[in-house]
Amino acid sequence: MPDVRRLTTTSYVVLGLVAARQPITSYEMKRDVARSIGYFWPFPHSQLYAEPVRLVQLGLLGEDVEQTGRKRRRYHITTDGHEALSQWLSEPANEHTEIRDLGMLKLFFGTHARQDDLVALASQQHQSHQQHLRDYEALHAAVGHSANTWELATLEIGTRFERMVTEFWAEILDRARGGAQV
Amino acid sequence: MPDVRRLTTTSYVVLGLVAARQPITSYEMKRDVARSIGYFWPFPHSQLYAEPVRLVQLGLLGEDVEQTGRKRRRYHITTDGHEALSQWLSEPANEHTEIRDLGMLKLFFGTHARQDDLVALASQQHQSHQQHLRDYEALHAAVGHSANTWELATLEIGTRFERMVTEFWAEILDRARGGAQV
DNA sequence: GGGTACATGTAATCAGTTACATGATTTA
DNA sequence: TAAATCATGTAACTGATTACATGTACCC
Numbered sequence: 233m234p235d236v237r238r239l240t241t242t243s244y245v246v247l248g249l250v251a252a253r254q255p256i257t258s259y260e261m262k263r264d265v266a267r268s269i270g271y272f273w274p275f276p277h278s279q280l281y282a283e284p285v286r287l288v289q290l291g292l293l294g295e296d297v298e299q300t301g302r303k304r305r306r307y308h309i310t311t312d313g314h315e316a317l318s319q320w321l322s323e324p325a326n327e328h329t330e331i332r333d334l335g336m337l338k339l340f341f342g343t344h345a346r347q348d349d350l351v352a353l354a355s356q357q358h359q360s361h362q363q364h365l366r367d368y369e370a371l372h373a374a375v376g377h378s379a380n381t382w383e384l385a386t387l388e389i390g391t392r393f394e395r396m397v398t399e400f401w402a403e404i405l406d407r408a409r410g411g412a413q414v
Numbered sequence: 415m416p417d418v419r420r421l422t423t424t425s426y427v428v429l430g431l432v433a434a435r436q437p438i439t440s441y442e443m444k445r446d447v448a449r450s451i452g453y454f455w456p457f458p459h460s461q462l463y464a465e466p467v468r469l470v471q472l473g474l475l476g477e478d479v480e481q482t483g484r485k486r487r488r489y490h491i492t493t494d495g496h497e498a499l500s501q502w503l504s505e506p507a508n509e510h511t512e513i514r515d516l517g518m519l520k521l522f523f524g525t526h527a528r529q530d531d532l533v534a535l536a537s538q539q540h541q542s543h544q545q546h547l548r549d550y551e552a553l554h555a556a557v558g559h560s561a562n563t564w565e566l567a568t569l570e571i572g573t574r575f576e577r578m579v580t581e582f583w584a585e586i587l588d589r590a591r592g593g594a595q596v
Numbered sequence: 597g598g599g600t601a602c603a604t605g606t607a608a609t610c611a612g613t614t615a616c617a618t619g620a621t622t623t624a
Numbered sequence: 625t626a627a628a629t630c631a632t633g634t635a636a637c638t639g640a641t642t643a644c645a646t647g648t649a650c651c652c
């Protein structure tokens with residue numbers, strides 16, 4: 233098996249995407265990612281073009297190139313690729329969750345903001361998370377029947393997250409409006 | 415005011431930390447970060463040494479260097495620095511929340527895992543989030559009186575998050591054990 | 597006075613991002 | 625047939641990470 237230490241999380245994401253939908257092109261991955269995993273683990277489409285090239289070199293993916301027209305590259309997973317993926321899936325995931333949320337970060341530094349900026353922040357965060365919540369619910373309605381259990385499970389936790397955060401910002405908005413430094 | 419477009423989120427984190435605790439050394443920031451913001455927005459300590467240097471060059475921070483012993487650099491914020499910080503705080507935070515959680519990612523690809531690996535994943539995630547929850551509660555008990563409102567608010571949402579996620583993984587564990595691909 | 601943990605940095609690398617660029621297909 | 629949009633890439637840059645390195649203080 234190739235040197236697996238050089239694989240990044242992105243590599244495994246690509247391996248996983250290919251494994252699930254093969255044969256698949258970079259563009260199709262991009263489209264899939266945009267309405268699933270990309271909600272909580274985003275990355276630019278350029279990686280979905282660059283990474284498979286590396287994985288082919290490592291022998292973890294194979295490719296078929298169209299001879300005419302768009303000359304699409306369709307990727308499929310190899311035996312080694314499958315092995316690498318399932319080994320990764322069998323390793324414990326010890327890292328602490330990262331929640332990169334600019335709103336939360338700004339709230340953390342709230343002491344240095346003017347009150348009306350804080351109110352604006354809370355209000356805007358409340359609205360946008362409410363919108364995300366609606367988006368997730370719509371997405372669930374749209375794909376609920378076709379997607380697999382575990383993908384749905386991540387959508388479910390995303391939904392719960394947005395519900396919780398929406399409520400949180402509503403409370404913060406109240407407190408910020410009250411001028412509370414209580 | 416200096417060219418503010420060249421500031422990254424990290425820059426503002428450092429500005430905010432200095433603003434809150436000045437005068438402060440890189441090491442003290444590191445220690446503070448480790449038990450607050452670092453839980454949801456982590457970065458290596460090397461940035462807490464490198465970034466202030468840039469900010470001093472930009473005139474957003476000032477520094478005092480000890481002449482003897484450790485020759486610590488103590489940073490404080492300048493007027494320009496304060497202005498940059500509060501301007502950032504007044505801008506809307508539009509980006510979608512990123513939740514970088516390896517466990518969730520692996521769950522998303524759960525179809526390709528063996529059942530016992532999924533059970534192990536769910537079990538381990540359940541335990542570790544439960545532990546994080548306890549850590550947050552202990553932290554709250556320890557700093558509840560001294561920390562400021564908005565920092566406490568981020569601790570509060572962290573706690574709610576861990577509570578929610580712990581419950582989520584308990585459910586997943588059940589389903590994984592049931593062999594559900596339902 | 598020797599070991600160990602605390603403290604303070606820096607250099608090199610590289611993954612990920614940004615920006616650019618162009619081709620193919622559809623639609624009006 | 626022109627415009628718009630969909631699709632497919634690549635090159636360059638750089639912020640963040642990794643790894644290294646050393647100094648200082650404390651403790652046994």
